[in-house]
Amino acid sequence: MTGHSPATIDGASLRDPAQFYAEVVAGCRPVIIRGLVTQWPITRAATHSDQALSAYLDQFAATGDVEAFIGSPQIKGTYYYNDDLAGFNFERRTMQLRDAIAAILSPPAMGDDTIYIGSIPAEAYLTGFAQANPMPLLAPAIAPRLWLGHASTVSAHYDTLDNLACVVAGERRFTLFPPDTIGNLYVGPIDHTMAGQPVSLAASSGDAGAYPRFAHARERMLVADLAAGDALYLPKLWWHKVEATAPVNGLVNYWWDAFAAGPDSPYTALLLAMITMSERPLAERNAWRAFFDHYVFRQDGHPLAHLPPDKHGLLGPLRQNYGAIRARVMHLLRNLH
Template sequence: MLREIAADIPPADFAEARRACQPIMLRGAAAALPVTRAAASIEGLCRYLCHFDSGRTAQAFVGDPAIGGRYAYGEQPDGFNFARETLGLAAALDRIARAAAASDQPSVYCGSLPAEDHLPGFAEANPLPLVPQGVLPRLWIGNASTIACHYDRFDNLACVIAGERRFTLYPPDAIGDLYIGPIDHTMAGQPVSLAATAAPQDPRYPRFAAAQARALTVTLHPGDALYLPKLWWHQVEATAPFNLLMNYWWDDFASGPDSPYTALLLAMTTLAERPPPERAAWRAFFDHYAFRRDGHPLAHLPPERHGILADSRENRGRIRAFVMQLLRGG
């Protein structure tokens, strides 16, 4: 069951709650923001957003009415069922509003617009104390749509401002049952589940039933927020003709410039094709040094003898420098 906590939780308590790395619902967390109040009507919301418009353009998805806003791969694996167009915010809002009023118009979706670039001053006018200081919002605006099941590499607080969003969530370890598509040919940066948007009981994806049995589904109304830990899979359906979501991405536990995803990519190139017994041996080393299921690998020694494995920024820098030297062939 999805955990729900009070929207007025102190930021420090919310930070502690996030350490469980489980999704959290916060009903009404964004209800008092000026942008949410402006979203009482499409016209009012468009006027409010255009007040901050910097004039910058962004890429938009444009879909034929026949796809019903379900942006996905096309019939061929190297294509998609939508077009991409470069639009300014005002033009995009106008087309989204026109499509909301007439079902025979192409749907439009503008995602991941950094507020600081496209709407300077918006973040300051709509502060959300729950997010860490310095983390700025992004906007996702469009008609009714279904965004394919994917994951993020950062922690995510998603706030519905206008319309409704239905989230279907799967835990990170459901990855094998979701039948993930290519990691280098994606719709918007992240690989997606092919099974989650397929027809029910598609014979190509027999293991998907196991993922479905573990799915969590929740609907967010205007003002509601959902915290999604990194790596949780989520399909997002915007069900109203006109929708706006605002989200924040950050990494609660970042300790340096490198990301776990970088390590994953490197591990794929170095380990995936080795014999199974050797992969099992390396798995034991990863468990011991990286995942530390038995605690710190040098816990049997006094801290002053932990050397490069002592937890400090300096030591992380030393390991990084050593890795870079190895990659350069040094």
């Protein structure tokens, strides 16, 4: 599988959050950041040996259960549905974090099975890790998460948050598809998933006969190959298939909403729009589309640009009106009759 590479910059050129936001995040496009975390202690430990990585993590690991994905040799590290999409081809197993780390970094402990743990919040499970491996490009409140496992493939999916993914051990390949290719990705169920988000069945299968429109998505595919120390900025809603290709692989990532005006997620609005609009007649859906384009997506600018700013009311600056609009929404939801 081939594809163009995202834009690439040198991590040493980024000095602070303002520059990171202006030069990387504002474009809403994936960017490879070479060498961003090469000097992190965890990256140096992993580069030395698996045993050094195990010892490094052990000094932070707190007591607590995590969910591990266990795969038999037959799946070759590709975590996915079973043939009828009713279940999955791997086992979920609750383990102590230290036991999971030991199983990953001491392969004989698992026999021929593979193991993978993901999205482990450092605040809860790795006390002091964030301070020892600081990320100066993000606000301190944006906390890291750890991903650790054997060679594996995670099916193409999207996240509803922006992502800074830092490879600290092994190698990773991200195969990326823009958000507007969703119609050509043959997306699976949204409520029966492997790890929260729906996946692209086409990007996982490779069966061109079953998924003919996938060829159009592949034409716009990007491929990012990362070594230990490299990072990828991945905007929200970009589809990404993640292949961890070394025998042992580790990643630290940060999720946050770079452009949030308040606590509510656009995904909440999407679900509400689904139940209020998706099965109305096409002509009515198109009418609502025009209103959404005018008031929400604003391709032609502010909907009240023809009025003085003091006449914009609820459509004035969002940071001033967020609470009032939210209160109106909650009132409407509570008074459905």
